[in-house]
Amino acid sequence: MKADPAVQRRLLDLAEIDAELTRLAHRRRTLPEHTELTEAEAAVQEGKDKLIATETAAGDLDRDIRRLEHDVEGVRARTRRDEQLLAGSGVGAKQAADLQHELQTLARRQTVLEDEQLEVMEQREALGVHLEHARRVLTEAEQRLSEITERRDNALADIDAVVAGRGRDRTAVVGEIPGEVLAIYERRREQGNVGAAPLRERRCGACRLELDRTFLSQLRAAPADELVRCEECGTILVRTKESGV
Template structure:
């Protein structure tokens, strides 16, 4: 196959643009923001679970407080009733003794309930602080996710813009190269990832191997417009002033 040396050099421009596009695609797949975002989203889930846990505990304690309040209220009403009966007329000595015994029992019961109430309220206060702390932690975790999404989207926008520019340049350059030569280039690129490379200091820049004397002699003898390939990897090899031939 024949191609003007200038056309062959244009093929190197296409190869360089393809390399940059590959690098951009790799960057897209491996954005550090994606890994950080996955960690941040996991932190949000953990924070939500913690908030549910402490809110559930707070709800349980609130129910306990209401139950104890009802019990205390019941004891107080019973105490008031017994005191009214004890102070009323027509109470026998036995009834008075029974009422007095019940009043003492109610007093002990009220004391126990009030102690329990105080303990539960102190626990509820501590859990309330945990709830507020968990809400703040969740808000911070959600903000971190939002910040990372913003950073990721900005990075993707940069990549999109760079890819669009490289593709535009590639299309313009590829349009100057004969379709037959581009077909050979594309076939080789699909096989090894590199369709064309320069020969620099007797070394193929695709496989990075230095060519032997026989291969170099063959390249030196080939006409300048002859499309040649690396004897080691088969890539289209473009000869330049730096080839060392």
């Protein structure tokens, strides 16, 4: 196939653009912020789980405190009633003895309940410290996640801007290359290969292999507008002043 030497040189420009776009795509996929985000998201989730667990435990203790307060108040109310009955007139000796016994029982019960209430309140106070710590840890984790997300988004925006610019450059170059020549180049690209590369110092710029003498002799004899391919990898070889042929 024939292709003007100027067109062949534009293939090198196109290959350079495509190589840069490939590098940009790789950079986009491998931004360190992606890994940082995964870790930060895990930290936020862990922080939320710990906060929920701590809040649940605090809620359980708060319910215990309210239950104990209710029980203590019930004992106190019963004690007041018995004391009023005992102080009233018309109370017989047996009833008085029964009331005294019940008052003693209520006093012991109140002591037990108040001790339990104090213990639970101390547990709740200690858990309150853990609760504040859990909230602070979650807030810090969320802030870090937000900062990393912003850095990631800015990095992606920068990459996208460069990709857009190089995409416009590619469109302009493609417009200068004949369709049949471009088709050969694009088929190579679709197969995951370099579409075109310079022949530099008798080596293919794609596979980096030094070409044998017979093939180099054929290249020397080939017209400048002949589209040649590397005998090793099939890439379009573009001859330049640095080719050594």
